[in-house]
Amino acid sequence: MHVDAAVFDFLKTSMGFESDVQLMSWLGISRDSLSGIRTGRLPMGDTIRFLILNKWWTESRQRTGCRPGQSVQSGHVTFSLNGMDSGFNAQSMLRIIRTQLKDQGKDVPETDGVDALVPTAMDAELLETYKVYKNCATDTEVANLLGIKRHSISMVRSGRNRLGPMPLLKMFSDLMGGDELGLQAAVQSSEALLSLMNSNRAAD
Numbered sequence: 001m002h003v004d005a006a007v008f009d010f011l012k013t014s015m016g017f018e019s020d021v022q023l024m025s026w027l028g029i030s031r032d033s034l035s036g037i038r039t040g041r042l043p044m045g046d047t048i049r050f051l052i053l054n055k056w057w058t059e060s061r062q063r064t065g066c067r068p069g070q071s072v073q074s075g076h077v078t079f080s081l082n083g084m085d086s087g088f089n090a091q092s093m094l095r096i097i098r099t100q101l102k103d104q105g106k107d108v109p110e111t112d113g114v115d116a117l118v119p120t121a122m123d124a125e126l127l128e129t130y131k132v133y134k135n136c137a138t139d140t141e142v143a144n145l146l147g148i149k150r151h152s153i154s155m156v157r158s159g160r161n162r163l164g165p166m167p168l169l170k171m172f173s174d175l176m177g178g179d180e181l182g183l184q185a186a187v188q189s190s191e192a193l194l195s196l197m198n199s200n201r202a203a204d
Helices: 003-015 020-027 031-039 046-064 090-103 119-133 139-146 150-157 165-175 183-188 190-203
Strands: 071-074 077-080
Touching (some): 003 046, 020 046, 119 139, 139 150
Antiparallel strands (some): 071 077
């Protein structure tokens, strides 16, 4: 069995699913994608791995009995689950950054006009708030921190593009104290993704 199929089997076991149809519905991917990846006909790209990582982090991992306010250990790193249960999305990270800015006595950028139902608007607001959080004077500084081009910042600000998996995970890792968990590696490699999920199981 190749590693991509092993990722699917891990998720099925973790969630108690009896069929790939249930897994397919939970992940929100097509039957052709799931079967193609299982058989090796299709690659499991970064987008699918990010989807899996996000679903596992927010739902499957919680089936171990962890609840908000408790701690979870993965490998040698322990994190609090407070504020972390919504996954790697702009809305939850914006909430975390705003809370930390308030705790530090800093001015918090106003977000009353942001429509949470418009993902591009939420991504743009996250960028602006992260810029304040990191004390960046220019968008170029933010782009360098996130490992993306300055033009990508402009595209997000204009609503033409969204933040991709890697910038979101870089922000999340920064907010939570580094990437010791290997979240970014898990998006880039099925082996790393499976290792991360298995290390969390071993620590429970």
